[in-house]
Amino acid sequence: MTKLTLGVSSCLLGDEVRFNGGHKHHRWLTHTFGQYADFVPYCPEVAIGMGIPRNPIRLISTDTGTRAVDSMNLTDDYTERLQHYAESIVPQLDALDGYVVMQGSPSCGMERVKLYNKNMIPEKIAAGLYTGVLQRHAPAIPFEESGRLSDPNLVENFVQRVYVYHDWRTRQPWRTAKELIDFHARQKYLLMMHDYPTYKRLGQKLSNLKDIDNRGAFGQAYLVELMAALSNIPKRGHRVNVLQHVMGYFKNQLSEKEKASLIHSIEQYQASEVPFIVPVALLKHYIFLHGDQFPYLMNQTFLNPYPEELGLRNPI
Template sequence: MSEKIPVGISACLLGDSVRFDGGHKRFAFATDELAPFVRFEPVCPEIAIGLSTPRPALRLVKAQQDEIALCYSKEGGEDITDQMQAFSAEKVAHLHHLCGYIVCAKSPSCGMERVRVYESATNNNRKAGVGVFTRELMREIPWLPVEEDGRLHDDAIRENFVERVYALYEFNQLCKTGLTRHGLVAFHSRYKLLLLAHSQPQYRELGRFVAAIDQWDSLEQYAVEYRNRLMSLLAQQATRRNHTNVLMHVQGYFRKQLTSPQRQELAALIDRYRQGIQPLLAPITLLKHYMAEFPDAYLAQQRYFEPYPEALRLRYGH
């Protein structure tokens, strides 16, 4: 994929000095590792609504009827919820082309989860909020992969996020170049092994949905529903157990071509992955070697073996 993938990001994570204290939160994974492959579209909602840098800190406050307001933490605690909500709705309406979004953790405008929510009459708080902008983003584009910088330090979450970004990009390209039933079925076929690694029950359910594609009068409506189900399935993290089942399934394709020692070596490597002794990259590398030596058309097109650029090194550690 030569074209860079459009991904939204909180501007402070790119190193822009837009935070309330005049600083930034440069996120090295985004700026150093992802940047060669994606086209970042930075947004700082607080700057966008006219706030200065530096500025008084903001916080989420539990208001009447359990509504959550965005207010200054000091100097009278003025409520700017309406301004932020109006901007968020207008901005997000123009972000449907994005394939992912990285938001700033803990931010009252951009945090994805566990943002502190304060009681209006006291200083008591609990980590239960979502930033105003990100809440609107996830409401308007529920299929969009959204993660925050803090969570992306976790290897499994990081890989899952990038995998979803690439899957959504490929699906969007399919829709952009001309949607056909054949194209959709072929797309699903390429992702079968990858989906199986995420959830066997949802994999089977989505398979039944694809088999019923001819029952839909509108291909566009079908594609929307398929996209939602696809991204929901991929949001379920792949597990070591499911990966092991996929690897053993692929191993079966080479039963006749491999010698007995080769079969034993491959089986032992898969088992060492199952036990957590080897990273996923190890058995996949050996399987790709056998795929080159004994070509199989079905396996060759499977995204499972390269769901994103190898240069990102996301399968090295687990």
């Protein structure tokens, strides 16, 4: 797996760029994930010329839409400057595999940022002004907030999406419909696990794809749908379903003992007695032993979604 490139809120890397001159260093990002990714830091508030230290800003709801203003002096309005800066960054997203933002920030937050009403009562309902612009322009790129990375299911899901997106991004442009179909084929079991209806729907669309089709427009629409589906956290039953599907693919190659041990392992997972990694590891072992006849299986992202050393495959 080649190295990733991620956008990151500068303060998460330890840069002292916050309104109070501090940082929000995220150790997992820099010490663990940083072994697999190069980071491109962005601090929109510093980039538009707000100093360090500075008054914090807040989002307020007005008749003309959401505004980002100085929380000490509401007439100091940074809305247009933040939006223009965000728009200037959009072309750079083409070189990124994902983006990690600082939670709760009126500029960088991804969701549940405080939005103040006319009476200055806050509700956590908005996206940060800067991140909101980026996400509208690039709906497929994986975004995640720093706070959510401490949830095992969410961090696993984010890293997985980042690697799928990286696979897509680094293979551009598609020269033939077959290349796009091959990409989709590699995601088959992963997508089946995350969102079965989308797995069926996208498979149908790709089966009708001809070389003369406009792959650029088709590809973007496909990618948005795929990435949205992969952001669903799969339930235990969906994971079991995929394990059984993959096993069924090469069960005739297994001895009775091997088959029994694999079925037992899947049942143990189903009964919450062992983590997901246990039947997956056994499945991978048997595929390694017998799967040379099934290159299709060996290439499945489901089996190797990200470097094992990240140790993420333990959720439910």
